[in-house]
Amino acid sequence: MPNATRRTIARLGLAAPALAVLPRRLHAADAPVRIGAPYPLTGGAASAGISVKQAIEVAVDIINNPHPELPNLPLATGAGLPGLGGRKVEVVFADHQGNPAIAQSEALRLITQNKVVALAGCYQSSCTLTASAVAERYGIPFMASESSAPSLTQRGFKWFFRPTPIGTDFGAAYASFLTERKTAGFKIDKVAVVNENTEYGSSTGDAIVAALADKGLKVDPRIAYNANSSDVSAQVLQLKSAAVDAVIFVSYTSDSILFMKTMHTLNWKPPVLIGDDSGFSDNAFIEAVSDLAQGAINRSSFDIGKPGSASYVVNGLYQKHAGHALDDTSARGMQGFLALMDAIDRAGSTVPAKIQAALVSQDLKPEQLMIGYDGIKYDAKGQNTLAATLLVQLEGKKYVPVWPDKSAVQPVALPFKGWS
Numbered sequence: 001m002p003n004a005t006r007r008t009i010a011r012l013g014l015a016a017p018a019l020a021v022l023p024r025r026l027h028a029a030d031a032p033v034r035i036g037a038p039y040p041l042t043g044g045a046a047s048a049g050i051s052v053k054q055a056i057e058v059a060v061d062i063i064n065n066p067h068p069e070l071p072n073l074p075l076a077t078g079a080g081l082p083g084l085g086g087r088k089v090e091v092v093f094a095d096h097q098g099n100p101a102i103a104q105s106e107a108l109r110l111i112t113q114n115k116v117v118a119l120a121g122c123y124q125s126s127c128t129l130t131a132s133a134v135a136e137r138y139g140i141p142f143m144a145s146e147s148s149a150p151s152l153t154q155r156g157f158k159w160f161f162r163p164t165p166i167g168t169d170f171g172a173a174y175a176s177f178l179t180e181r182k183t184a185g186f187k188i189d190k191v192a193v194v195n196e197n198t199e200y201g202s203s204t205g206d207a208i209v210a211a212l213a214d215k216g217l218k219v220d221p222r223i224a225y226n227a228n229s230s231d232v233s234a235q236v237l238q239l240k241s242a243a244v245d246a247v248i249f250v251s252y253t254s255d256s257i258l259f260m261k262t263m264h265t266l267n268w269k270p271p272v273l274i275g276d277d278s279g280f281s282d283n284a285f286i287e288a289v290s291d292l293a294q295g296a297i298n299r300s301s302f303d304i305g306k307p308g309s310a311s312y313v314v315n316g317l318y319q320k321h322a323g324h325a326l327d328d329t330s331a332r333g334m335q336g337f338l339a340l341m342d343a344i345d346r347a348g349s350t351v352p353a354k355i356q357a358a359l360v361s362q363d364l365k366p367e368q369l370m371i372g373y374d375g376i377k378y379d380a381k382g383q384n385t386l387a388a389t390l391l392v393q394l395e396g397k398k399y400v401p402v403w404p405d406k407s408a409v410q411p412v413a414l415p416f417k418g419w420s
Contacts, residue, residue, distance in 0.1 A: 032090035033081060033350055035340070036110030038103055038121040038131055041095035044228065044254040047284035049123055052146065052333035053093055054322040056120070059337045061317070064088045069313050072367050074342040083345040092116060096127050103127035107134040117350040118143065120337050123329070124252070125149035125200035132160050141343075141355045145336020146329050148277075149203035153381040159352075161359045163339055163376045164332045165387035167204035170276055170299050171211030173389055174248055177297075177403050178272070179215045186414060187271070188245050190218050194235065194259075195250035196227035204250050204276060220244075227252060236262045239270070246272035253279040260289040264419055271415040273297065274391075281328040286397050295417035296394045301387070302331035302371050303401055314370040335371040339364060372407075 037056060040049035061067075063075045070076035080086035092114045096103035103122050110116045111134065118141040122128040128147035135142040136157045144152060144162040148170070153162060182188040191212055195205030202224065209219050221242055223235050236259065239247060247270045249259060256279030263269065274297045279285055281298060304325065305311035314334070318326045326334070343358035344350065364376040375386035390407040392399035402412040 030087065032088045033084065033344060034090050034092060034114065034116045035337075036094065036107070036114060036116035036119045036121075037091050037337075038094040038096045038106045038110065038119070038127070039123055040098040040127070041093065043098040045098045045124060045252050047253055048278070048282050048329050049095075049098075051283065051322065051327065051330040052123060055318060055326065055330040055334035056091055056337050058314070058318045058321050059334045059341070060089050060091055061321075062314075062338070063341055067317075070310055070370075073310055073314075073370060074338070074364070074368055075345060081341070081345045083348040084350070089341060091120075096122060096131070098124055098127065100124075100126045100130040104130035104134055107131035111135070111138050111140055116140070117352060118340060118344070118355055120145060120333075120340055123147065123333075124198065125152060125203065126198040128152060129199050132157065135159055139356075140352050141340070141359060143336050143340040145333045147200065149199045150207050151199065151203040153383045157382060159356055161340075161378055161382045163336050163373065163384040163387065165301060165373075165389045166383065167207035168211070169387060169389055170204065171208040173299060173391060173403075174208060174274055175211040175215040175217060177391055178212070178217060178246055180403075181272070181412075181414070182217075188217065190220050190242065190244045190246075192221055192223065192239055192242060192244040192247040192270075193219055193250070194223045194225065194239070194247060196252060196255055197224045198227050200252075200278070201227065201250045208248055208250070208276070225255075227255060229255065229258070232258050232262050233266065235259075236266050236268060240266065240268040244270055246270060246274065248274045248276060249280070250276040251279045253282040253284050256280050256282075256285050257288045260292045264292045269416055269418040269420075273416040273418075274299075277328055281399075283324050283327055286394070290394060290397050292419045293394055294396075294419070295413055295415075297402070297412070298328075298392050298394065298399055299389050300328040300392045300399060300401075301373060301389050302326060302328045303390075303392075303407075310367075310370045311372075331371050335369060335373070338370070339376050 067076040080088045094106040120143040122131050123146050125147040132142040136159050142160050148166045150167045178188050195201035304315045315326045347354040347358035374388050391403040393402045401407045
């Protein structure tokens with residue numbers, strides 16, 4: 001080695017072997033594109049958060065490695081991001097524990113210390129509320145793939161994008177479904193709405209109540225409860241006393257499990273039971289109380305589909321990675337991440353403003369997705385105008401599409417069977 005080179009190495013404080021990797025450290029063009037992902041990896045919603053994390057890990061594999069079996073999925077057939085010279089994708093996960101304050105601080109850390117070019121998160125709407133406010137302040141694109149509180153897209157944010165259907169969509173679906181049942185002769189005179197009291201439950205509950213009222217359906221009672229409750233006997237007894245014809249739960253996983261166990265203990269079953277995704281979609285819910293929840297109706301945007309379809313192939317990749325099938329929440333998380341990466345690739349840049357512009361102009365078609373949306377195209381508030389949902393019903397340990405008719409694989413079975 002020439003003396004001048006040795007002196008340069010000594011001045012930089014490097015050992016001679018480090019010289020070989022020095023150019024890679026100095027040139028960011030080859031570095032992975034880094035995305036921050038704050039999710040609840042511990043705490044009451046950890047099961048859902050871990051499932052979304054695993055879904056994003058599969059999405060990263062689909063992007064970074066060739067998957068010719070997914071010919072219509074953007075970025076799946078190549079390796080890396082072609083718009084950025086084949087650069088790979090790297091995700092930095094953070095655990096916000098279901099705490100909005102921690103979600104806020106983790107978003108700040110990911111942006112300022114990990115230098116992520118975009119954020120994807122946070123499952124719970126209350127955590128998305130605080131984390132996305134940090135992203136907005138720093139001018140970093142935020143992809144909210146799972147959080148459905150309608151209020152999140154009412155803040156005038158310019159860096160916030162949400163592909164998932166939201167509370168107003170779900171409320172309209174439940175109202176139409178129940179109205180159809182009533183027209184067919186099923187008694188639907190009184191509907192209860194039960195929601196946890198954070199941003200998700202309150203905002204979504206309001207949207208559901210409004211949609212039911214628009215269809216002339218009576219809501220009585222409306223019950224808000226603490227999401228961290230360890231006892232919901234009082235709420236179940238209130239429902240039992242009210243003799244409701246249908247009840248809609250807006251609840252996370254631990255709450256949903258607790259409600260089903262308490263209903264069984266107190267021997268009360270409503271004629272119609274609807275869960276607003278979240279806890280009811282979680283595999284942990286199905287493993288814990290599926291034997292008590294037979295016939296529960298749930299909303300979903302994901303169905304495994306026919307062999308060879310993108311949803312079927314992607315579910316196979318996920319099942320191999322996670323050990324269980326995709327649920328609606330993890331599928332929405334994966335689709336949102338894939339949409340974000342499509343925008344970054346089309347931007348051909350990691351400059352946040354260019355990514356933002358690519359998201360604003362995004363127009364993905366149904367055949368480019370692995371989920372049942374009618375496409376992905378955002379309005380001025382960042383909400384996907386082509387989001388779609390259907391209703392599914394628990395049969396054994398699997399949800400089966402039952403509404404609307406165009407999506408159904410079998411008729412809905414009523415009344416709610418539960419544990420009998």
